[in-house]
Amino acid sequence: MSRMSLTRFLIEAQREGHINPQLRLLIEVVARACKRISVAVGKGALSDVLGDAVSGAGASSVNVQGEAQKKLDVLSNEILLEANAWGGHLAACASEEMEHCQPIPDAFPRGNYLLLFDPLDGSSNIDVNVSIGTIFSVLRAPDGAGEPEDAHFLQPGSAQVAAGYCVYGPSTLLVLSVGHGTHVFTLDREQGSFVLTRRDVRIPESTREFAINMSNQRHWEPPMQAYVADLLAGREGPRGKDYNMRWIASMVADVHRILTRGGIFIYPWDRREPDRPGKLRLMYEANPMAMLVEQAGGAATDGRRRILDIQPGSLHERVAVFLGSKDEVEAATRYHREHDARG
Secondary structure, eight states, X not given: OOOOBHHHHHHHHHHTTSSOHHHHHHHHHXXXXXXXXXXXXXXXXXXXXXXXXXXXXXXXXXXXXXOBOXXXXXXXXXXXXXXXXXXXSEEEEEETTSSSOEEOOTTSOOOSEEEEEEEEEOGGGGGGTOOEEEEEEEEEOOTTOOSOOGGGGOOOGGGOXXXXXXXXXXXXXXXXXXXXXXXXXXXXXXXXXXEEEEOSOOOOSSOSEEEOOGGGGGGBOHHHHHHHHHHHTGGGSTTOSOOEEOOOSOHHHHHHHHHHHOOEEEEOOBTTSTTSSOSEEIIIIIHHHHHHHHHTTOEEESSSSBGGGOOOSSTTOEEOEEEESHHHHHHHHHHHHHHHHHO
């Protein structure tokens, strides 16, 4: 029996009233762009896409976040922008790599959706051949909003109509939710199409694995210190079981492992940048991942609040992230809330 293609899956979702034709086309265009990025990633040094991007002045290029850009960062951003410019389903795009949103040019038809994306997550792993990925989020453009602007994107994550990521690893996988479960599609390289390989992913509610960068421990706030200390205490500690730590440093790869077998991914606030509430981007990383995890039965908070309830104040807002197995996310969040209650 043949497997279901992404196109067929989306057509059936449309027939069931979960999406409309415009959103179906948007997701298909994003998937095609991800296939192009997958090809570029797969060629690596053979197509001169490794290493830092260089600005016109000959210096290393940096993005709006002040971070050095890799050649693949720039290429992936261009692929996504170009692919979505002409389809007629978008009003505007916003990228982690750009300061402001980019409206669809007047020469092309405009649709009713807003697309946000992190074109290539895990840039530090590009040159060492570790899994990296693309993250995306889709919102509805406000009715009667006129010319698209940054403020139109400032909607809570609960308003997302679709979210997903592609992970470029031993196989290329597209993980997608349109609000009715989280599903995994594998790229069939011979056929050139994404094929449904896991429907309705469910994250185990409890876990013995956590993913965090332990080198930052000295910068964490007290409830985070206490939580991890109790994890490390193992079976003899208050949590009553031995935990293993995993850390890939590509959010898509770490989250995909959690979707596959459970665990908790944590990127907490720390004192190195005290004025920022966290490290990861709410709109480009935390919101889409939170939607995917919740749709798979998991949970996602910033240590205190449900991520999808946060009202963003800016396009590049940062946030702390705790997501994954429901019981463990609730436990980590409880440490922070109880600390706050004690004052």
